[in-house]
Amino acid sequence: NGPVYFASNTDVLLPDDAKVALEGVAAPLAATIGGVELASTAKLEGPRLTIEQTMRTREEELPADRIAPARRELARFGKQLPVLRSAGEVRELWQYFGKDRARLSALEGLYAKGIAEAEADDSSPLTNRASFRAGIFDHAGALGDVEAAMKIEDSRDLFLARAALRRELGDLAGALADTEEAEALQPDGSTYSDQIYMLGLLGRGADGMVLAEDFEAITKDRSVATQVMATALGWNGQAEEGLGLLDELIAQRPTDGSLLNALCWEAGIWGKMDMARLEACTKAVEKSDNAAAALDSRALAHFRLGHLAATKAD
Structure with a gap:
């Protein structure tokens, strides 16, 4: 695909009376991690915060044995980035x-x-x-x-936007109808996960199973199909069966962070958590592209096991 280069420049004008300070490394930061050049500068001048960041790829592909070290280096780099702290009230x-x-x-x-x-x-x-x-x-x-x-x-995006707002306001039937309309406008199965969730909340788990089976037939991504089916099974009162499907695929793909997080989340929401599944939650945090989501799932896992301090930490 060739090299990729991104640059972002952000100016934030803070209130004149804001009691804020930049904490962390004040000097510009630069590093090459996993074949990607990273650079970041941040400065606070009066009420104006300026952040400039760049990313440039130097290698098209990273060997598998370098992925884990690169993740650790990136985590260290992120911890050096300065943080804006307020000494006053935060609204x-x-x-x-x-x-x-x-x-x-x-x-x-x-x-x-x-x-x-x-x-x-x-x-x-x-x-x-x-x-x-x-x-x-x-x-x-x-x-x-x-x-x-x-x-x-009338557009698909607007139907999805209205669905999200109706869901926030508790109108699940209206949200489901809008999501179904969006799917009809672009029938690719991309709304099935949301539909299954809403069908479950409406007590229609069997209808969610029909969607999950349909999704298996139209997708080529076995991992996503398994996650969708596990979700549907959970809402249909078959959580252990869904977790079993995830366990089987994880045995074949032990480094798939998305699958590990799905197992953690499904076990957490249905109260099926144990120490072995908690270990899967930790692996999800280590291997997921979205560590925040995995931490959220592990927090629920700790809560289910009564580990309140660990819940708060995650």
């Missing part, structure tokens, strides 16, 4: 939906102005405000914007 996103909503009135005004000035066939100002509102947990307001956008254009 959480959900507070802006509550007592601090008035602080966002200027932004709300700009979004409203953009919507008022938009062309009749332009739905993007509405979807932009929907994203903003969803980000501060105003799901009802975001839903109104998405539905207004759908009067301008």
